[in-house]
Amino acid sequence: xxxxxxxxxxxxxxxxxxxxxxxxxxxxxxxxxxxxxxxxxxxxxxxxxxxxxxxxxxxxxxxxxxxxxxxxxxxxxxxxxxxxxxxxxxxxxxxxxxxxxxxxxxxxxxxxxxxxxxxxxxxxxxxxxxxxxxxxxxxxxxxxxxxxxxxxxxxxxxxxxxxxxxxxxxxxxxxxxxxxxxxxxxxxxxxxxxxxxxxxxxxxxxxxxxxxxxxxxxxxxxxxxxxxxxxxxxxxxxxxxxxxxxxxxxxxxxxxxxxxxxxxxxxxxx
Amino acid sequence: xxxxxxxxxxxxxxxxxxxxxxxxxxxxxxxxxxxxxxxxxxxxxxxxxxxxxxxxxxxxxxxxxxxxxxxxxxxxxxxxxxxxxxxxxxxxxxxxxxxxxxxxxxxxxxxxxxxxxxxxxxxxxxxxxxxxxxxxxxxxxxxxxxxxxxxxxxxxxxxxxxxxxxxxxxxxxxxxxxxxxxxxxxxxxxxxxxxxxxxxxxxxxxxxxxxxxxxxxxxxxxxxxxxxxxxxxxxxxxxxxxxxxxxxxxxxxxxxxxxxxxxxxxxxxxxxxxxxx
Numbered sequence: 142x143x144x145x146x147x148x149x150x151x152x153x154x155x156x157x158x159x160x161x162x163x164x165x166x167x168x169x170x171x172x173x174x175x176x177x178x179x180x181x182x183x184x185x186x187x188x189x190x191x192x193x194x195x196x197x198x199x200x201x202x203x204x205x206x207x208x209x210x211x212x213x214x215x216x217x218x219x220x221x222x223x224x225x226x227x228x229x230x231x232x233x234x235x236x237x238x239x240x241x242x243x244x245x246x247x248x249x250x251x252x253x254x255x256x257x258x259x260x261x262x263x264x265x266x267x268x269x270x271x272x273x274x275x276x277x278x279x280x281x282x283x284x285x286x287x288x289x290x291x292x293x294x295x296x297x298x299x300x301x302x303x304x305x306x307x308x309x310x311x312x313x314x315x316x317x318x319x320x321x322x323x324x325x326x327x328x329x330x331x332x333x334x335x336x337x338x339x340x341x342x343x344x345x346x347x348x349x350x351x352x353x354x355x356x357x358x359x360x361x362x363x364x365x366x367x368x369x370x371x372x373x374x375x376x377x378x379x380x381x382x383x384x385x386x387x388x389x390x391x392x393x394x395x396x397x398x399x400x401x402x403x404x405x406x407x408x409x410x411x
Numbered sequence: 412x413x414x415x416x417x418x419x420x421x422x423x424x425x426x427x428x429x430x431x432x433x434x435x436x437x438x439x440x441x442x443x444x445x446x447x448x449x450x451x452x453x454x455x456x457x458x459x460x461x462x463x464x465x466x467x468x469x470x471x472x473x474x475x476x477x478x479x480x481x482x483x484x485x486x487x488x489x490x491x492x493x494x495x496x497x498x499x500x501x502x503x504x505x506x507x508x509x510x511x512x513x514x515x516x517x518x519x520x521x522x523x524x525x526x527x528x529x530x531x532x533x534x535x536x537x538x539x540x541x542x543x544x545x546x547x548x549x550x551x552x553x554x555x556x557x558x559x560x561x562x563x564x565x566x567x568x569x570x571x572x573x574x575x576x577x578x579x580x581x582x583x584x585x586x587x588x589x590x591x592x593x594x595x596x597x598x599x600x601x602x603x604x605x606x607x608x609x610x611x612x613x614x615x616x617x618x619x620x621x622x623x624x625x626x627x628x629x630x631x632x633x634x635x636x637x638x639x640x641x642x643x644x645x646x647x648x649x650x651x652x653x654x655x656x657x658x659x660x661x662x663x664x665x666x667x668x669x670x671x672x673x674x675x676x677x678x679x680x681x682x683x684x685x686x687x688x
Contacts, residue, residue: 163553163556165553165557165558165559166553166554166556168553169549169550169553169554170550170553172550173539173542173546173550176541176542176546177539177541177542180541180542181541245533245536246536246537246554247514248509248514248532248533248536249514249530249532249533249536249537250512250514250530250532250536250537250554250555251512251513251514251528251530252554319457320457320458320459320462321457321458322458322459322460326459405515405516406516408514408515409449409515
């Protein structure tokens with residue numbers, strides 16, 4: 142065509158290769174998700190914060206005054222890890238619906254499903270980062286009264302967290318396209334995961350004998366690392382961090398393999 | 412059910428073409444023996460409880476029959492050619508477009524497509540009702556594969572073609588369906604594809620807009636663009652597509668100059684209509 146502006150367009154290309162990764166599309170989808178969520182709501186981000194803040198408030202009340210966990214500055218401990226958990230919860234829950242929501246689209250355009258799935262995780266990540274900014278302000282002002290060097294670990298932990306959650310999101314989205322059970326099973330699995338992960342209690346309270354097993358849960362390692370860096374103001378234990386990173390990579394690898402095996406079918410079946 | 416995927420053998424890509432031949436000399440689209448089957452399920456296991464029960468009882472997980480949407484399609488479209496696909500509902504026309512666009516994978520056979528492909532399967536499928544026209548233009552263009560700078564370069568042209576005036580800054584949900592179609596078509600055509608896949612989308616919109624689309628498509632064709640269209644109304648598209656391919660039950664029943672094929676198709680459809688009535 143005469144007005145062609147991209148010479149590479151004439152290169153031979155198999156149609157499948159066109160369903161390729163696109164950062165441009167990813168950025169647009171993330172912007173869309175955030176815009177749709179916040180554009181027409183006057184309180185916007187406050188709504189997003191309200192749910193976790195209420196939960197945090199209830200947990201603080203219960204574990205300071207009723208159960209009386211022996212954790213000094215319990216509020217600071219709780220907010221160091223809670224938002225990591227709520228990010229995980231919301232990203233994994235959204236994974237079960239993202240493909241059906243876009244089924245119309247997936248049949249009319251060669252959209253890569255991985256871009257759609259990643260976009261849901263990343264738009265949630267944007268909210269998480271905003272929440273984290275608030276957490277950092279609170280901890281800096283009221284807990285540490287200063288900026289501990291351990292905050293520098295935060296980018297590493299965020300990358301680890303995204304790897305782990307994406308690694309779970311891809312197969313969950315894929316399998317929920319095949320089995321409706323995933324939608325029913327996921328809330329139960331997440332409820333169990335909430336209790337076996339150190340969200341509202343520190344991993345140090347787990348009996349010594351069981352801690353080895355306990356720490357095999359990658360979320361245990363991740364949350365403990367967040368709590369070290371933010372609440373304690375200390376660098377995370379490197380051994381546990383390495384284990385968690387290895388697990389996150391393994392989960393991402395297996396998750397991507399599952400997704401890759403069935404992705405060709407996804408536009409047809411959702 | 413995952414195990415069903417194992418039966419789908421996708422075609423390996425064929426890159427072993429003689430390098431000496433220039434890209435332009437080769438056809439834009441080649442389909443060789445393309446088979447696509449969907450399964451028609453009498454029973455489909457969609458829950459884990461059933462999966463478990465059927466494993467224990469050694470029952471088959473799925474009772475299904477492949478339904479061939481395409482059974483051995485051979486098709487060649489040269490650069491700058493216009494082809495219209497004719498056929499009754501379910502004859503495989505849309506499947507051909509989806510395979511060419513890379514939305515579906517073929518069960519067997521080879522597909523080669525050379526050039527940037529623009530796909531207009533359903534107008535406005537990528538639009539989000541809450542976003543404004545402008546925001547949707549950017550989103551839809553990204554879905555069609557354009558980069559930010561490419562969109563910026565085309566933005567004025569898109570607005571110009573859509574002709575929506577002030578509506579462009581309103582959420583798309585306030586648009587009439589004709590207006591949505593105009594905006595979507597404007598984006599799709601301004602992608603400047605080498606190959607345009609068009610699935611019966613010009614039925615929407617008012618007379619004036621349809622004429623502008625036809626005019627735009629005519630210019631696209633004159634500039635050497637390749638067009639593969641699906642239509643139930645061959646007369647409207649005859650000027651754009653010199654060749655027609657009549658699909659029946661997933662195979663080419665007749666192929667040739669549009670007027671001839673369309674006449675035969677019309678006669679057959681008419682005859683079947685009478686038999687049925």
